[in-house]
Amino acid sequence: MILSQYTKEFKYNWQLAAPVMLGMLGHTFVSFVDNIMVGQLGTAELAAVSLGNSFMFIAMSIGIGFSTAITPLTAEADSAKNKEDGKSAFKHGLVLCTILGILLFLMIYFSKPLMYLMKQPVEVVDLALPYLDLVAFSLIPLIIFQAFKQFSDGMSMTKYPMYATIIGNVINIVLNYLFIFGKFGFPEYGIVGAAYGTLISRFVMLWYLWYLLKKKDKSRYFVTNIKLFVLDKLMLRKIVNLGTPSAMQMFFEVGIFTSAVWLSGLLGKNPQAANQIALNLSSMTFMVASGLSVAAMVRVGNQKGLHKYYELRRIAFSLFLLGTILALFFGLLFLAFHEYLPRIYVDFDDVINYEDNMEVVSIAAKLLLAAAVFQISDSIQVVVLGALRGLQDVKIPTILTFISYWLVGFPISFYFGTEAYYASFGIWMGLIAGLTTASILLYIRFNYLTKKLIAQKETNNGTT
Template sequence: MMLQQYTKEFNYNLRLAAPVMLGMLGHTFVGLIDNIMVGQLGTAELAAVSLGNSFMFIAMSLGIGFSTAITPLVAEADGEHNFAKGKSAFKHGLFLCTTLGIVLFVGILFAKPLMYLMKQPVEVVELAIPYLDLVAISLVPLIVFQAFKQFSDGLSMTRYPMYATLIANIVNVVLNYLLIFGKFGFPQMGIVGAAVGTLVSRLIMVVFLWVFLRYKEKSKAYVTNIKIFVLQNNMLKKILTLGFPSALQMFFEVAIFTAAIWISGILGKNPQAANQIALNLAAMTFMVAMGLSVAAMVRVGNQKGLQQFRELRRIAFSIFLLTLFIEIVFALFFIVFNDVLPEIYLNVKDVENFADNTEVIGIAAKLLVIAALFQISDGIQVAVLGALRGLQDVKIPTIITFFAYWVVGFPISYYMGLYTAYKSEGIWIGLLAGLTVSALLLYFRFNYLSKNLVLKKGNISL
């Protein structure tokens, strides 16, 4: 009976989270298609996309992390039935996200020369720079889309960002096929073609989401007649106070995975390509946990607005439990198919590159066993982080994520990757350590805060 109070929420949690999962899986699936298509060109091209995207991941983590400040504010306003507060949170969030997107784009352009200072293979850097030029521009529409998406999630309208993402992904895959390989009379652009596909699809994504929200009764009044430059200092400050730490939380996690890409590059182009394959597969399953994290953020935010703190705890723990069950299934899948999955990315019949491809597949298969173990830690930590954002608790979780990834995880990755025989596997053992510490500390933080909220309301029975 005790378990049933949590499992009875599974159905609603999945229905709320499923569109977010599918939308995010759509993003990652396009990354998988990109990698498979680029992998047909060779391991150097695959490593170049990995290196170029490592810069993008850092910028995206800041933009996407910052945009998550919009969701709990809109969810809380929705719980209170306060339209003016919800629209203000969206408008100010949209302004700040657009500004941040432009700043990050310019930052990427200035950061490009760092590639030559990072001891990466020269052939990989020369392929990565023209790819990054175009992909960097797509940061602006991507982060604007995130503002609309987080607002939509805050209203529990999680389906519409999914629809926009799926349309954009279809466009991306088609353009990639035409432009990477030069099909049907289109120019053969190699990995630059993949960058063009990414840019066009992200522009389409913003337009379609705005159209969907514009014609829905619940959201129409929010997304029309926006006086974007009429701003209030108190709401700007509130979003910055929530958004900046949230951006840092995502940055600290993404940055350690990016560091793994760079350390792998020091080991050579084959370890870097193998790292990219394992990372792409792990990202696919991580998107499911991200969907549940959004569900936790929205539902905890709603209950906070309603001041129903016992319900808040019960709903949050039901999401944590559901995440645990799903991640165990993914972990078993990675262990059982660790030898097969990397073969999707490379042409195993390519005689000329047979030795390189075989080495990449062998390294990636070992990494997937470690990835199987950190599925559980990664899923739990992001679900709990969503619940904490729903409580609008961001400062202490930021310190926790920094400690877990950069005081615990990174030194292990760096030492074991470069100074022991474990090499690529050592890098990922460090990732596993960081994620596990993060999951435990964030869980303790949520349990402590939510218990205090119940006690303060005078409801002692927990």
């Protein structure tokens, strides 16, 4: 009977989270397609995409993390049926995301020389630089798209960003095929062709999502007639205060995975390519948990607006349970197919690169065993983090994520991720430690806050 109080929420949780999952998987699928197609060119090209995307992941984590401030504010306004507050939250978030997208592009563009100072393989860096130019520019439409997406999620209109992402993915796959390999008379750009596909598809995604929201009665008011230059300092400050810690939370987590790319580069191009394969596969399962995280943010934000704290806690725990069940399934999947999944990324008919490809697959298979282990902790930490954002509690979780990933996880990766110890697997041991620590600390924080809210409400009811 007690368990059914949580499982009865699974259907609605899934209905809300599934479109978000598919939308987020779409972002990862762009990388998945890029990796598979580029992997046919050789291990150096695959490592170059990995190195270029490592810079992108850092920038994206800041932009996407910051944009999440829009969701709980919109969800709270929606549950209170306050259109003015909802439109204000979206408008100010849109302005800030646009500015941030431009700044992140400039940051990546001017940080490219750092690649030569990071002791990465020279052939990999030479290939990565032109790829990064175009992909970095795609940050601008991507972060603006995130503002629209987070607004849609806050309004519980989660399927429309999914539609836009699907359209973007189809365009990306077609353009990749044409530009990477020079098919049907198109120029053969190699890995730069993958960057062209990503850039164009992200502009299309942004336009299509705006078009969909403009057509819907529920959202038309919010996304039309926006006075972008009439701004309220209080709302700007509110979004900055919510968005900045959220951006830092995501930055700390993505940062440790990015450090894994760089540490792998110190071991050589093959370990770096293998790391990219394992990272790409595990990021797909992470996007499923991230969908539940958004559902937690929306549902907790709604219950907070209604001051129903018992319901808030019950709904949040139903999401934690669903996330754990899905994580167990993915963990078993990685265990069962860890030797087969990496083979998708390389061309075994390539006689010249055959030995390199075999080494890459062997290393990636071991890393997927580590990925299988951290599925549960990775799922718990991101879903709980979503619930905390729904409570608009962001500052303490930021400190907790920093402790978990950079005081616990990174030192382990750095120390054991050398040839003297466990090489690539040692790097991923640090990821396991960081994610496990984060899941425990963030859960303790959520448990404390929700019990405190319930106690305060009971006290207030007693005095009245």
